[in-house]
Amino acid sequence: MTLDIMIPFYGDPAMLRETVGSVRAQTSPDWRLTVVDDGYPDPTVAEWFGALGDDRVTYQRNEVNLGANKNYEKCIAIAQQRDVVILGADDVLLPEYVAVVSAARAAHPEAAVIQPGVKVIDEHGTEVRTLVDETKKRLYQPRVTQRTVMGGEDLARSLLRGNWLYFPALCFDVAKIRAIGFRPGLDVVQDLQLVLDLLMRGETLVYDPAVCFAYRRHSGSDSSWRALDGTRFDEERRFFLTAADELERLGWSRAARAARVHASSRLHALTYLPAAVQKRRPDAVRTLLRHGLGGLPGSLAPRRGAGTAS
Template sequence: MVPHVAPRITFAMPFYRGLDHLVSALSSVLAQTIPDWEAIVVDDAGPESAEAVVAGFNDPRIRYVRNETNLGLAGNWNTALSLATTELVTIFHCDDELEPHYAATMIDLMARHPNAVAGHCRVRLIDESGQPTRTLADTVKAWLTPRFRGDLETTGDRGLRSLVRANWIFCPTVCYRRALVPAAPFDKRWRFVLDLDVMRRFLFDGHVIVGTDAVAYRYRRHADNQTKLLGADFSRHDEELSFAAEVAEQAKQQGWSATARTARRAPVVRANLLTEAASALFKRDGRRFRGALRRAVRGLPSSR
């Protein structure tokens, strides 16, 4: 029996489907080196109920909530965040896993930086079966990630430019300081850039985001991964380009010239599209080739 201690961090876990991964995710929560956490599985009225899985763990620190209707990605993330009772909250994706020291690492990181609105860590990439993996996109992302040892504070124009350039923070690792986060921070317009959108608003508002070089999270790449699904029909790329247009306009108005330039160029998005075009050409998929190439070379859409 786990002794009762007041939780210091919440794992808010939006769930839609994938019970096997949920079991692994919750098992990694239970394996934390410290006991003072709570976990809330927020079931978004999906095709698979997670209630029995949660009950099977028989731990009072793990709660289950099911939405009456499907709220969508942003809506469920906002609900999960709102249910937390602790100062620190992680939107923990149910298809990923935590390293045993994640909670202790993030609590210590946020204590060292009491003014930070959010903290993040490095990841170990795993595949469907939990084995190490790495994609070309991961290699490029690693190359564009700032080099640092210890802690890194991301602020202002320079910080946002680096995020717009490569979105190098793995969003599920982010631990939020609830008191500094506005209500319902996740915008329902977005499906892929939800996290980056929140980060840009934090930075435009003058907040500090802090990272640690500790590897404390296991990020899973698999066929049902949201990133992969949204890339199949270019909806991911279209969203990224629309977001870049918004950031470029806001940065221009705020006088953040480095961010504005990088957002207008959207170099990584365009590079990804050119890679898609080359792959489609190799596979003799003319329709996908034309779609990728057209998006890669055209200007940004009008900002909203």
């Protein structure tokens, strides 16, 4: 198995160089890296890649800025191997990442998605424990100690109660995601929508708890400023209500109810209220309150997903 690692880039060149270095440091040689620069205004990026001298690494620059979603789609379209990772330009692969996902693929060739274990780092590369990530880990992430196959309504309900996946760490069967693609109009929850679409088509996910990926969380991320602005939660509300209708039609009533409740999303919105008040953003306060407290249909108690160990 050769893994296509794609980096849709528009951001900090220094962090990009660190990310590329982490790919080149893999213990397994079974990877190829492609960086798709979405027109970041810094000529030193192209110069750095031109001097890299590594034929496993390809750099290309878009003629016009496509935006995040369209650049993700381009990365998927140009992937040449069976499996693809859409790696964040500020995240870090630990040395065993390719080895871990390759072993999971060998054991489960039918799986559409592979999620390995993840730790969280800040902008300085220091491992951190944030409220969001600790909630994911302690309340929503399945407590398994070995590679486990998951799917169907149980996994859909688990993810809709609290999305414990980390999109940049996911390894996808590229043919299966090409058959679905990213839904238009989504900028924050496009990853969860993609996995949900796969599950509704009968596909499965493999979770391997071996920690081999470092996810960088910092205030400069797109999802962070969208959360403080409140627009993130407008999008999330539309997503959850649409998902509930689709799941109900599929007969997955428990997952549909989890989507309507969207407990973790509501609680997440409420955590931003103090910052919105402090910054005197009444528009954001109204959006956060509407999402956090509006139209509660039932219990907010989170539950864990289920799977089968391999």
